[in-house]
Amino acid sequence: MISSFRTRQFWLPRPLFSLFLALLWLAMVNDVSVAHALLGLGLGVAIPFTTHAFWPEEAKIKRPLPLLRYLLVLLVDILRSNLVVALRILRPARYLQPGFFVYPLTLDDDFAITILASTISLTPGTVSLHYDAEANTLLVHALHLEDEEEAIATIRERYEQPLEEIFR
Amino acid sequence: MIAVVIPIAMTLFAVAALLNLYRLAIGPDIVDRILALDTLMINSIALIVLADIWMGLGILFELALLIALMGFVSTVAMSKYLLRGDVIE
Amino acid sequence: MTSIDMPWYLQFIIVAFLLFGALVALIGSWGLAKLPDFYTRLHGPTKASTLGVGCTLIGSLLYFSLQQEGISVQEALVTIFLFATAPVSAHMMGKAALRRRLKGVPGTRNMPER
Numbered sequence: 001m002i003s004s005f006r007t008r009q010f011w012l013p014r015p016l017f018s019l020f021l022a023l024l025w026l027a028m029v030n031d032v033s034v035a036h037a038l039l040g041l042g043l044g045v046a047i048p049f050t051t052h053a054f055w056p057e058e059a060k061i062k063r064p065l066p067l068l069r070y071l072l073v074l075l076v077d078i079l080r081s082n083l084v085v086a087l088r089i090l091r092p093a094r095y096l097q098p099g100f101f102v103y104p105l106t107l108d109d110d111f112a113i114t115i116l117a118s119t120i121s122l123t124p125g126t127v128s129l130h131y132d133a134e135a136n137t138l139l140v141h142a143l144h145l146e147d148e149e150e151a152i153a154t155i156r157e158r159y160e161q162p163l164e165e166i167f168r
Numbered sequence: 169m170i171a172v173v174i175p176i177a178m179t180l181f182a183v184a185a186l187l188n189l190y191r192l193a194i195g196p197d198i199v200d201r202i203l204a205l206d207t208l209m210i211n212s213i214a215l216i217v218l219a220d221i222w223m224g225l226g227i228l229f230e231l232a233l234l235i236a237l238m239g240f241v242s243t244v245a246m247s248k249y250l251l252r253g254d255v256i257e
Numbered sequence: 258m259t260s261i262d263m264p265w266y267l268q269f270i271i272v273a274f275l276l277f278g279a280l281v282a283l284i285g286s287w288g289l290a291k292l293p294d295f296y297t298r299l300h301g302p303t304k305a306s307t308l309g310v311g312c313t314l315i316g317s318l319l320y321f322s323l324q325q326e327g328i329s330v331q332e333a334l335v336t337i338f339l340f341a342t343a344p345v346s347a348h349m350m351g352k353a354a355l356r357r358r359l360k361g362v363p364g365t366r367n368m369p370e371r
Contacts, residue, residue, distance in 0.1 A: 099366030
């Protein structure tokens with residue numbers, strides 16, 4: 001996308017990302033002073049300006065509130081999943097019933113799919129292995145797969161539908 | 169209380185690192201070895217942070233951040249190499 | 258070890274984080290060493306080790322925030338970085354394993370053909 005010199009798109013392609021970079025800089029030096037704030041803001045403007053030609057399309061976060069709820073659910077699930085996986089690891093391996101299943105996606109935004117795949121990898125007993133762009137499916141490996149349909153339904157209800165709500 | 173617990177936690181992480189080395193040594197396939205190295209990196213981050221508390225320095229987290237970066241990038245680069253036969257496409 | 262004067266309950270919270278983190282990370286590495294095939298081994302490090310190290314880092318964050326004046330947020334940065342990258346590296350390693358046609362443990366359901 002080529003835009004003219006005078007627009008905001010040219011000088012400041014992503015204001016939120018610039019602000020995020022400035023805050024990241026402050027956190028990294030762990031020192032909130034005017035000098036570091038200015039340096040961070042300078043970096044926050046310079047980095048998107050020089051690199052935004054390489055970036056994919058921007059994902060639109062429509063509703064921030066469900067995003068917060070999603071992060072909370074994710075935090076609880078990470079804790080829960082670790083206890084579940086820890087128990088499975090400590091039990092003898094012959095009780096394990098590992099298996100693959102194909103998860104049909106309904107999301108179509110790349111960024112949302114990335115988040116969903118990461119979520120699947122961080123939550124109870126599942127790791128996403130392969131994304132098939134043509135069929136729009138994810139290949140998922142489960143440490144203990146009892147009921148395929150149930151696993152798919154859980155992911156859809158718990159993670160995919162909130163993500164749809166956030167990004168559309 | 170913290171002075172007692174830190175050596176215990178470091179011992180646990182050291183045992184974890186030894187287990188990773190075991191997998192690194194026997195791992196039947198090269199992907200297992202990559203996974204073992206990745207886990208070793210993650211465990212060493214924890215060891216560095218604990219040593220940081222133990223010595224009361226408060227400056228080693230930069231090292232931890234660097235090792236986290238190196239571990240991630242090298243894991244992805246090695247997996248990419250196995251996938252395509254080239255690191256840079 | 259510098260001398261510290263902290264109320265016992267704060268010390269207790271930090272100790273709980275450190276010990277819980279170390280135990281969980283140990284279980285993750287134990288899983289890496291003992292589980293039967295690559296795809297099951299992938300689960301230990303991506304979940305357990307990441308959470309274990311995350312808990313250790315949060316303990317360290319609390320310690321340095323309480324000991325010195327002001328908050329120390331760098332450990333939080335490392336934690337967020339680990340949680341953001343662990344699924345990506347797991348995904349890449351899983352893809353590489355599928356590409357090399359690694360065998361799953363006998364009894365794996367729906368083993369992909371590719």
